[in-house]
Amino acid sequence: xxxxxxxxxxxxxxxxxxxxxxxxxxxxxxxxxxxxxxxxxxxxxxxxxxxxxxxxxxxxxxxxxxxxxxxxxxxxxxxxxxxxxxxxxxxxxxxxxxxxxxxxxxxxxxxxxxxxxxxxxxxxxxxxxxxxxxxxxxxxxxxxxxxxxxxxxxxxxxxxxxxxxxxxxxxxxxxxxxxxxxxxxxxxxxxxxxxxxxxxxxxxxxxxxxxxxxxxxxxxxxxxxxxxxxxxxxxxxxxxxxxxxxxxxxxxxxxxxxxxxxxxxxxxxxxxxxxxxxxxxxxxxxxxxxxxxxxxxxxxxxxxxxxxxxxxxxxxxxxxxxxxxxxxxxxxxxxxxxxxxxxxxxxxxxxxxxxxxxxxxxxxxxxxxxxxxxxxxxxxxxxxxxxxxxxxxxxxxxxxxxxxxxxxxxxxxxxxxxxxxxxxxxxxxxxxxxxxxxxxxxxxxxxxxxxxxxxxxxxxxxxxxxxxxxxxxxxxxxxxxxxxxxxxxxxxxxxxxxxxxxxxxxxxxxxxxxxxxxxxxxxxxxxxxxxxxxxxxxxxxxxxxxxxxxxxxxxxxxxxxxxxxxxx
Amino acid sequence: xxxxxxxxxxxxxxxxxxxxxxxxxxxxxxxxxxxxxxxxxxxxxxxxxxxxxxxxxxxxxxxxxxxxxxxxxxxxxxxxxxxxxxxx
Numbered sequence: 001x002x003x004x005x006x007x008x009x010x011x012x013x014x015x016x017x018x019x020x021x022x023x024x025x026x027x028x029x030x031x032x033x034x035x036x037x038x039x040x041x042x043x044x045x046x047x048x049x050x051x052x053x054x055x056x057x058x059x060x061x062x063x064x065x066x067x068x069x070x071x072x073x074x075x076x077x078x079x080x081x082x083x084x085x086x087x088x089x090x091x092x093x094x095x096x097x098x099x100x101x102x103x104x105x106x107x108x109x110x111x112x113x114x115x116x117x118x119x120x121x122x123x124x125x126x127x128x129x130x131x132x133x134x135x136x137x138x139x140x141x142x143x144x145x146x147x148x149x150x151x152x153x154x155x156x157x158x159x160x161x162x163x164x165x166x167x168x169x170x171x172x173x174x175x176x177x178x179x180x181x182x183x184x185x186x187x188x189x190x191x192x193x194x195x196x197x198x199x200x201x202x203x204x205x206x207x208x209x210x211x212x213x214x215x216x217x218x219x220x221x222x223x224x225x226x227x228x229x230x231x232x233x234x235x236x237x238x239x240x241x242x243x244x245x246x247x248x249x250x251x252x253x254x255x256x257x258x259x260x261x262x263x264x265x266x267x268x269x270x271x272x273x274x275x276x277x278x279x280x281x282x283x284x285x286x287x288x289x290x291x292x293x294x295x296x297x298x299x300x301x302x303x304x305x306x307x308x309x310x311x312x313x314x315x316x317x318x319x320x321x322x323x324x325x326x327x328x329x330x331x332x333x334x335x336x337x338x339x340x341x342x343x344x345x346x347x348x349x350x351x352x353x354x355x356x357x358x359x360x361x362x363x364x365x366x367x368x369x370x371x372x373x374x375x376x377x378x379x380x381x382x383x384x385x386x387x388x389x390x391x392x393x394x395x396x397x398x399x400x401x402x403x404x405x406x407x408x409x410x411x412x413x414x415x416x417x418x419x420x421x422x423x424x425x426x427x428x429x430x431x432x433x434x435x436x437x438x439x440x441x442x443x444x445x446x447x448x449x450x451x452x453x454x455x456x457x458x459x460x461x462x463x464x465x466x467x468x469x470x471x472x473x474x475x476x477x478x479x480x481x482x483x484x485x486x487x488x489x490x491x492x493x494x495x496x497x498x499x500x501x502x503x504x505x506x507x508x509x510x511x512x513x514x515x516x517x518x519x520x521x522x523x524x525x526x527x528x529x530x531x532x533x534x535x536x537x538x539x540x541x542x543x544x545x546x547x548x549x550x551x552x553x554x555x556x557x558x559x560x561x562x563x564x565x566x567x568x
Numbered sequence: 569x570x571x572x573x574x575x576x577x578x579x580x581x582x583x584x585x586x587x588x589x590x591x592x593x594x595x596x597x598x599x600x601x602x603x604x605x606x607x608x609x610x611x612x613x614x615x616x617x618x619x620x621x622x623x624x625x626x627x628x629x630x631x632x633x634x635x636x637x638x639x640x641x642x643x644x645x646x647x648x649x650x651x652x653x654x655x656x
Binding site (some may be wrong): 071077078081085086090093211212223224240245248249252253280286290293294297474557559 | 577580581584585588591592595599600603604605607608611615616617618619622623625626627629630631633634636637638640641644645648653654
């Protein structure tokens with residue numbers, strides 16, 4: 001059976017599964033819509049959180065990035081997992097005890113201020129839209145490559161599916177669909193990795209194969225071979241980096257703190273019944289995420305060796321283009337691989353110096369990996385379904401944040417406090433539907449700066465939400481003036497720095513011009529520090545938080561009687 | 569209030585904070601410490617075909633992260649019980 005037919009079948013089966021679950025788990029009340037009725041088992045919640053968090057970027061792009069960055073790729077691995085430790089230890093249990101639906105709810109109540117609530121709502125909506133546009137694009141890419149429909153059609157199909165189960169099922173439908181999506185995506189990620197690990201090193205676990213001796217009888221370990229190849233071809237040694245140490249430090253910290261501050265991740269901890277379940281959920285989520293995140297660097301190094309050997313040949317003299325395997329020609333059609341025969345010898349050659357004749361896009365590494373390793377067609381179809389699952393699950397979670405921010409935080413809590421539960425649910429669905437249409441439009445006509453804006457979203461979350469929530473829990477006297485001043489200073493500084501280097505003066509975006517050698521990707525860390533300092537200074541100069549707020553903070557510190565996530 | 573006294577309450581919060589800080593110290597050491605700041609030193613040490621610093625940055629720290637959260641869950645539940653504020 002051909003790849004295309006196979007892909008249609010596999011993707012079709014998974015879609016039918018998601019829709020079936022959505023029908024089974026329809027939401028009847030706002031509470032079911034927003035937080036799944038607060039009754040989800042921690043393991044299921046962990047899986048759903050993992051699927052929610054692992055986006056098309058984690059599934060499709062991350063291993064490719066690491067493959068080209070070597071050691072420096074650790075910023076993503078550490079950043080996107082380490083944030084869960086912060087979340088589990090410093091945020092999740094307390095926010096669960098607080099027991100409202102959203103992050104702006106917490107900020108608004110804790111800092112007794114509509115201004116603070118509104119600032120938080122705007123940040124949440126902005127961060128979520130940025131993300132969701134990227135996801136829709138991911139769906140489009142997978143569809144266009146494997147099903148050969150055009151990107152617009154792919155995005156529309158993706159929109160229709162997400163629309164169906166998120167608008168109908170709300171958090172309840174989304175949670176159970178995400179559990180299924182996690183299973184699909186992790187299986188799709190592991191199968192090719194295990195196959196390739198066995199072929200190359202004889203180890204079943206890619207995590208071990210990654211450091212093992214190659215099975216080709218040379219007695220050389222995979223990473224030594226990769227270091228050797230990299231140096232020979234004029235790249236940097238694979239196991240050491242090119243970025244400055246302080247920059248790596250700051251990027252990692254910004255991604256960690258950004259993760260802990262992302263509204264669609266935090267809201268997950270409102271869906272479990274008790275504080276202890278919120279603690280446990282974060283552990284399960286990270287375990288499920290770690291399965292993919294420890295496999296990714298292994299895939300990265302396998303793929304790099306395979307790719308170099310296919311293009312350059314085992315003797316490193318180049319492979320005749322006429323004999324190039326099918327995947328090179330397939331991906332050439334999409335423009336993601338290019339070959340220019342500079343020395344007119346009819347052979348391809350890939351290197352980091354002037355001998356290079358190839359342009360290989362980083363995003364294809366995971367999708368092309370099974371083809372590079374010559375695995376059967378059903379594995380390739382599975383990878384396509386996995387990529388779609390990753391993109392859909394994340395989009396659904398983000399759309400829910402957008403719709404609750406609008407219907408709950410903005411309408412119910414600000415503009416129209418007298419609407420009934422039914423009306424609020426209607427507005428939530430309307431907002432989700434509008435959100436999908438805007439996101440789909442952005443997916444079809446992506447603004448040229450999607451990738452840059454994602455870095456922006458992390459920086460914003462790191463420099464705004466995170467310090468405000470931490471101070472809100474651990475410093476009970478912190479006042480609204482302090483928190484608002486801190487958030488504005490943190491966001492303002494971070495946004496100005498990123499906008500300057502990414503949009504106003506991109507030519508100046510080199511390490512010599514950076515503040516302390518910190519790139520725009522890592523500047524959220526400095527913004528966060530500024531937020532803490534300004535918040536503390538302004539708090540010291542003004543009154544502390546009123547008595548009843550301090551009592552409320554005292555109360556969220558103790559788990560007993562978490563109660564249901566309350567409606568207002 | 570489930571606590572016997574204000575002192576009990578303060579003591580509960582202190583044990584909570586001290587556990588959190590200890591675990592965060594480990595979190596910092598394995599990721600920022602071993603994976604980034606000390607990576608060049610640790611890379612001199614081989615571990616089953618990996619350089620140790622590189623292994624911490626791309627594998628080891630993540631395993632420790634998962635462990636940390638489960639240790640936290642276990643210890644927090646014990647503390648909750650000790651102070652009688654556990655849920656059921």
